[in-house]
Amino acid sequence: MRFLRLKRLGKWVRAVISDARTWWTFFKISINERLVYRGDFMIGTLMRFLPTLTQIFLWWAIYDVISTAGSADSSGGPDGQIAGYRYGDMVAYYLMVTISRAFSSMPGLTSGIANQIRSGEVKKFLIQPVDMQGCLLMQRIAHKLVYYLIAALPFAFVFYLCGAFFIDGWPVADKLLVFFMSLVLSFALGFYLECTIGLIGFWFLEVTSLTFIYMLMNFLLSGHMFPLELLPEGPVNIRAVVEFLPFKYLAYFPAAVFLGKVEGAAMYQGLVVELIWVVFFIVVSRVLWFRGVKRYSGFGG
């Protein structure tokens, strides 16, 4: 009896090792594949900061206006506050959101999955003994790592230039730890959320409009466009609704932790809720995959 159990355990361990090898190979291949397009990457990285630059100028103008209106002495530049953000905080927020988005954004994932379903490429994952989501995940991790490697230098440069905007300096210890954990989770959340949308392609062959709605929601409700503190709390409390949605973990939350906008118990609570959202979308995307495959094999081909 015990021997049998040991044997089963051995079999299971071997299976896990063999899976791990597959994923490792897949990971290495994805990195190689990504390195083919390194030039494309460099340009893309710098482009990421272009919208941030416009934001910086826009907010400078806004702060300038309110400080002129609010105080007699406006010669010292903008020094008012909007929803608890000083001008420096605002710029720092946008820079941090760029970091969050570097983790949570998944360009081409949704459309990629939908295209694979429509073109029938998804068959590969029915025929070969390998999981589609696992492959995509490995591919994403590899792409992101290559991206960070290449983007580290331009990012460091921009942050060095903008160091003065971080008025309260860099956070320490627990905040930094929660910040990093929230970034990793925002990667997972972005991945499984977009997987979920892409897999809807099993039911509607075209998911472009759905992707568009998602992008819009993401843009407005994740804190990508502006800090969530700016959302109105009355007459309808939009802020509270957005707090309840998963989007804010894609951009706002990590940035807010870093800047000390969310602290103490709320910070840890946020991390737990983020984790719950990740698990939720893992489960939903798995269910969609199995249902979708069933439907696919029942109807089409």
Add this chain to the structure above:
Amino acid sequence: MPIIEIKNLTKSYRVYQKQEGLMASVKGLFKREYKAVHAVKDISLEVEEGEFVAFLGPNGAGKTTTLKLLSGVINPDKGTCSVMGYTPWERKNQYRRRFSLVMGQKNQLWWDLPALESFRLNQHIYGVPKADFDATRDQLCDMLDVTRLLNQPVRELSLGERMKMELIAALLHKPDVLFLDEPTIGLDVIAQHKIQEFLKAYQQEQNNTVLLTSHYMKDIEALCKRVVIIANGEIYHDGSLTQIVDKFSGDKVVTLHLADSVDRDAFKDLPNLIDVTPPKIKFRVQREKVGAVLSGILNSYAVDDIVVEDPPLEEVISNAFSAAEAAGKVG
């Protein structure tokens, strides 16, 4: 016991019927009409281990659907199927490690990377031990003469070279059962021939079971002893190539080489004259009349050479298809 056993397999698709015109499109938003397309109707088939079987049929006959059913991509509406004891659409990993499906029109390799990388990935996906992998890879690359191309990105390979790489990728885990869906589509004659030769040698060596669909008769002539003709989702014929020729063509093609030049008109009475370019004359005769017709000619003319042959396979098959289609319409 047969390695592949198909019993009463039926599969139909639901296809959205779109009417022409704008109004119809608007109507389609609310109410859609579907038509059932019967891709495969009540097919039963057995294949023994080590057989090389060709599926022939016009486009849309159900060949690819059958291969998809066998490889577990789609579920049937009715019927059972067992391949090496597994039901394909359960998609068990044990089963998936033992077969391969190669589609001539689909690319499975990593586009931007050398084929070698794709091979290595397959090695791990299928759990092939390193030593076996190296040996198989070297052997296959040698047979297909592509060793020097292993380190070139796949996108830089020609169509023929890519197809060879696809085949290698599919064979690295030594599948017991191999499904080939038009493996030579779009290739030039030389590349086609290379791949035929390879498949033949490989199958003889491994003695695995191969099912092939193709539009090229040359593929089938070169490779398969057994041919299954599918039309309208039904098996119309299952047997050897020679049987097909017997069944669907009662004619022989006779070519005469005359010793003296004769007047063209002398032969205008011959039924089914194909070509007259003196001193060569080509015509068709019903098989049972070949003797009588020839002796008649030999009595009247001096003949240098006589060739009696079966009509080209393309023609025979096309006859078979038309017969099958006609039967389908009546039935």
